[in-house]
Amino acid sequence: MNFKNRVDSARNDLTTAEAKAAEYILGHLEDTVKYNVKQLSVASGSSSATIVRMVKKLDIESFTAMKIMISMDLAAKDQKPHQDLDIKANESYSSITDKLAENEIKNIQQTKDILKMSDCEKVVKRLLITKTLYVFGIGASALAAENIHQKWSRIGFHVVVGRDINVFLTELSNATKEDTIWLISNSGDTPEMIYLAEYAKKNKLYCITLTMFGQNYLSKLADVPLKTSRPMEPDVRVGATNSITGQFFVIDTILYLYFSRDFDKSFKAITASKSFVKDYKKHFKP
Numbered sequence: 001m002n003f004k005n006r007v008d009s010a011r012n013d014l015t016t017a018e019a020k021a022a023e024y025i026l027g028h029l030e031d032t033v034k035y036n037v038k039q040l041s042v043a044s045g046s047s048s049a050t051i052v053r054m055v056k057k058l059d060i061e062s063f064t065a066m067k068i069m070i071s072m073d074l075a076a077k078d079q080k081p082h083q084d085l086d087i088k089a090n091e092s093y094s095s096i097t098d099k100l101a102e103n104e105i106k107n108i109q110q111t112k113d114i115l116k117m118s119d120c121e122k123v124v125k126r127l128l129i130t131k132t133l134y135v136f137g138i139g140a141s142a143l144a145a146e147n148i149h150q151k152w153s154r155i156g157f158h159v160v161v162g163r164d165i166n167v168f169l170t171e172l173s174n175a176t177k178e179d180t181i182w183l184i185s186n187s188g189d190t191p192e193m194i195y196l197a198e199y200a201k202k203n204k205l206y207c208i209t210l211t212m213f214g215q216n217y218l219s220k221l222a223d224v225p226l227k228t229s230r231p232m233e234p235d236v237r238v239g240a241t242n243s244i245t246g247q248f249f250v251i252d253t254i255l256y257l258y259f260s261r262d263f264d265k266s267f268k269a270i271t272a273s274k275s276f277v278k279d280y281k282k283h284f285k286p
Helices: 003-013 016-027 037-044 048-057 063-075 093-114 117-127 141-154 165-172 191-202 239-261 263-282
Strands: 133-137 159-162 180-184 206-212 224-228
Touching: 003 016, 003 063, 016 037, 016 048, 037 048, 048 063, 093 224, 093 239, 117 206, 117 224, 117 239, 133 141, 133 165, 133 191, 141 159, 141 180, 141 239, 141 263, 159 165, 165 191, 180 191, 191 206, 206 239, 224 239, 239 263
Parallel strands: 133 159, 133 180, 180 206, 206 224
Antiparallel strands: none
């Protein structure tokens, strides 16, 4: 994810002073890569502390890392800009497929850029000692929860997926400290998800969240906050499509890491499930 996209994604989380500094940088990219923190603070009319806080909120490791990112953005500035994702009346088939393909690819790449290896390793390490995984998502994010349930179940993992909040609360009441809860919400502000995260924190249940990039409240309650690229929000909203793409990418990354760390057991389980389904289908062949 480039610097501009990070600023756009985190704009609502920046203070007035931080936003002012970010806007100065966006308007003076070439100058910014030449400055140190003090020089940039003077040029932008901000304090050094404001610059440091802005960098942190943009989830960039350091001021130096930000300058490297901007340098890479400048090198790529002549590339073709992304297509507008708005759907128009009587739009052609090729136009729709081109813009969808381009934005799906960019969404995955940007999600990959902000996904932290250390966070993924923490999740896998936790799952390796987890007895039961409780998963819940609402709306489009429920599809991601179902995805986790289907894929992890195939490798012999005990997963409880919530399809109704009342039923899920009953199931979650039996969870122990050996269990893990994984909450999925694109916005990170869904009341039901926040309630579940607060319940997990109160009862010392290990909590993983999967939200879009930004300083949302749900991710702040997590032991490990996984993030996806913030989806585009055109007039005809198809942001859910982009958010699901990012969520599925993160889920698959965690799954493959888990599989590789517990290879023998996972391979045996997935082979057994595949054989079982194959045997079942034999009964319906003429």
